[in-house]
Amino acid sequence: MTPYEKLKKCADIVRAKTDFVPQIALVLGSGLGDFAESIKKVCEIDYKDIDGFPRSTVEGHKGKFVFGHIDNVPVVCMQGRVHYYEGYDIEDVVLPARLMAMLGAKVLFMTNASGGINKSFSAGDFMLLTDHIASFVPNPLIGKNIDELGTRFPDMSEVYDRKIADIIRETAKDNGIKLQEGVYVQLTGPSFETPAEIRMLSTLGADAVGMSTVVEAIAARHAGMRVCAISCVCNLAAGISPTPLSHAEVQEAANNAAPKFKVLISRAIEEISDALSTGAI
Numbered sequence: 001m002t003p004y005e006k007l008k009k010c011a012d013i014v015r016a017k018t019d020f021v022p023q024i025a026l027v028l029g030s031g032l033g034d035f036a037e038s039i040k041k042v043c044e045i046d047y048k049d050i051d052g053f054p055r056s057t058v059e060g061h062k063g064k065f066v067f068g069h070i071d072n073v074p075v076v077c078m079q080g081r082v083h084y085y086e087g088y089d090i091e092d093v094v095l096p097a098r099l100m101a102m103l104g105a106k107v108l109f110m111t112n113a114s115g116g117i118n119k120s121f122s123a124g125d126f127m128l129l130t131d132h133i134a135s136f137v138p139n140p141l142i143g144k145n146i147d148e149l150g151t152r153f154p155d156m157s158e159v160y161d162r163k164i165a166d167i168i169r170e171t172a173k174d175n176g177i178k179l180q181e182g183v184y185v186q187l188t189g190p191s192f193e194t195p196a197e198i199r200m201l202s203t204l205g206a207d208a209v210g211m212s213t214v215v216e217a218i219a220a221r222h223a224g225m226r227v228c229a230i231s232c233v234c235n236l237a238a239g240i241s242p243t244p245l246s247h248a249e250v251q252e253a254a255n256n257a258a259p260k261f262k263v264l265i266s267r268a269i270e271e272i273s274d275a276l277s278t279g280a281i
Contacts (some may be wrong), residue, residue: 006104020076025109027081029231031110038262043137045067055087063079076103084189097220105225107161110212114208115192116207117201118207126264130160130165132183150223160217161227164226167275168264182207184213185201196239217229229259234252
């Protein structure tokens with residue numbers, strides 16, 4: 001079965017369960033999955049009920065799609081994502097993003113937990129992604145191009161949509177939420193980085209580091225989606241943090257940041273939807 005055939009099969013299974021058409025797709029990262037409880041649900045579909053769909057194995061990632069509304073905005077929410085370090089092929093890691101595009105979503109709004117490299121960042125800060133570094137993970141577009149999704153050589157000069165980023169900045173300002181900005185780098189994980197690696201990434205221009213998001217952003221742009229992303233800086237990276245890094249620390253920081261995160265994401269999604277509907281962006 002080709003990657004496109006597998007994708008189409010997953011889409012057919014979802015469509016047999018719901019005809020809901022989302023406008024915005026939301027991916028919830030580590031410690032942020034409870035946001036899905038605030039969605040006015042139309043239906044839920046467990047990943048395990050979609051034949052061929054990769055399943056999340058990380059603690060804190062529930063592993064299901066939630067279809068419903070934030071205010072009046074139709075959304076599909078991934079409550080838990082899959083990662084390359086879980087042993088999946090990179091094609092499977094990006095399958096969910098491609099599937100949500102196939103279901104009708106025009107915007108992919110991603111969140112993640114990251115380690116702060118920029119020394120002006122503090123644990124609990126939010127960082128708006130303005131660009132990324134993809135050089136340390138396999139490109140999800142390697143192999144035969146899926147012509148049904150996009151061109152062989154997609155442009156990546158503006159992965160993170162500038163007009164949507166302006167909306168998120170304004171939303172954060174209006175709600176008194178501090179919003180950092182910067183470049184995110186994805187490494188494979190699952191081990192955290194060494195101090196030497198963090199020094200290297202800092203030299204390359206990275207402000208935060210994590211184990212997701214970049215490959216999904218590439219696949220989404222290839223499929224014609226508009227992309228935006230916010231990272232919750234859950235700890236300071238190795239060599240900057242005075243204590244050893246742990247997943248428990250990441251989850252605790254994300255949980256503490258969750259109330260502000262909920263406000264920022266909800267209101268930004270409403271503003272993005274309004275702008276899309278009126279043709280302002």
